[in-house]
Amino acid sequence: xxxxxxxxxxxxxxxxxxxxxxxxxxxxxxxxxxxxxxxxxxxxxxxxxxxxxxxxxxxxxxxxxxxxxxxxxxxxxxxxxxxxxxxxxxxxxxxxxxxxxxxxxxxxxxxxxxx
Amino acid sequence: xxxxxxxxxxxxxxxxxxxxxxxxxxxxxxxxxxxxxxxxxxxxxxxxxxxxxxxxxxxxxxxxxxxxxxxxxxxxxxxxxxxxxxxxxxxxxxxxxxxxxxxxxxxxxxxx
Numbered sequence: 630x631x632x633x634x635x636x637x638x639x640x641x642x643x644x645x646x647x648x649x650x651x652x653x654x655x656x657x658x659x660x661x662x663x664x665x666x667x668x669x670x671x672x673x674x675x676x677x678x679x680x681x682x683x684x685x686x687x688x689x690x691x692x693x694x695x696x697x698x699x700x701x702x703x704x705x706x707x708x709x710x711x712x713x714x715x716x717x718x719x720x721x722x723x724x725x726x727x728x729x730x731x732x733x734x735x736x737x738x739x740x741x742x743x744x
Numbered sequence: 745x746x747x748x749x750x751x752x753x754x755x756x757x758x759x760x761x762x763x764x765x766x767x768x769x770x771x772x773x774x775x776x777x778x779x780x781x782x783x784x785x786x787x788x789x790x791x792x793x794x795x796x797x798x799x800x801x802x803x804x805x806x807x808x809x810x811x812x813x814x815x816x817x818x819x820x821x822x823x824x825x826x827x828x829x830x831x832x833x834x835x836x837x838x839x840x841x842x843x844x845x846x847x848x849x850x851x852x853x854x855x856x
Contacts, residue, residue: 665847672746672834673847719787723842729800730841731777734787 631656631724635735642710643743650705650738652720661723662703663732664694668716676718679703690714715742746770748848750835756854762823765851769816769837775799776818777838777845778810782831793818794841825855 634653642648654660661680665673677688684696694705703720717739721732747770757763769776778790780803789802793812804810807825812818822829832852836845 661842663844672748672849673836674746675844675846678844725842726800728794728841729792730775730838731789731792731800731802732779732787732836732845733789736786 631722631733633720633722633733633735635718635720635738637738638736639739639741641741641743644712645709648705648707648710648714648740650718650720650740652703652705652735653701654703654720654722655701656722656724660703662694662696663721663723664688664692664703664705665719665721665734666690666716667719667737673719676705710740710742712742712744715740746846746848748835748837748846750833750848750851752851753849754852754854756856757825758856759825759827761825761855762821763825763853765820765822765833765835765853767818767820767835767837767848769818769835770846773837773839773846774816775838775841775843775845776812776816777836778804778818778820779834779836779847780831781834781850782828787834790820792841799841822853827855829853830855 632655664676720735749768774795790804792800810820832850834850836847
C-alpha cells in the first residue's frame with residue numbers, strides 16, 4: 630500500500646539557519662509528490678510539486694525539494710529560515726484510483742524557529 | 745488565498761446532531777475533494793466528486809455523505825455526530841483528477 634513517512638515530528642532551527650525536512654514514500658509507479666504547509670489556523674498551501682523531469686524542484690517562499698528515486702525520498706530544503714516559516718509541513722503522494730485521484734499525506738513535521 | 749472557500753469556519757454542535765459543511769471550488773475546477781484532519785488519524789481522504797459525479801470514496805463513515813451540485817459547489821453532510829468526529833474538514837479542488845489540488849481554509853468542527 631502507498632504510504633508517506635515523515636520521520637521528524639518536530640524540528641527546531643535558528644532563524645537564518647538552513648533547513649531540511651525529510652520525506653520518504655512507498656509507491657509502485659512514478660509518484661506525483663507534493664509539499665504543503667499549514668500555518669496555525671490556516672489551510673494547506675502548496676509549496677511545490679514534482680510530476681516528472683528535473684528532480685530538483687523550486688517552490689514558493691524560497692523552498693526547494695529533490696526527488697531521489699533510489700532513496701524513495703523527496704526532502705524539502707531551504708537555505709535560510711525566516712521566523713515566518715514556523716508552521717507544519719506535510720509531504721504527500723498522489724495516487725490514481727480508476728477515474729479518481731487522492732493525496733496520501735505524511736503525518737507532518739512541525740517546524741519551530743528560534744529567534 | 746487558494747480561491748477555494750469553505751463555510752462555516754467554525755462549528756460547535758452536540759452529539760447526535762447533523763451538520764452541513766459547504767465548499768466552493770476555484771472557478772476553473774471540476775473536481776472537489778474532502779479530507780478530514782484529526783489528531784489521531786492525521787489527514788485522511790474522504791471522498792472525491794468530479795463534475796457532479798462521485799468518483800471515489802476513502803475512509804468516509806456511513807454517517808457521512810456528500811454531493812456536488814450543478815454549480816460545482818459541494819456539501820459534506822455529517823449526521824449522528826460523535827465526539828470523535830471533532831476535526832478539521834478540508835475541501836480541495838482541481839481542474840481534473842490528476843491536477844494539483846488547492847485547499848480551502850477548512851471548517852473546524854467541535855462536537856460536545
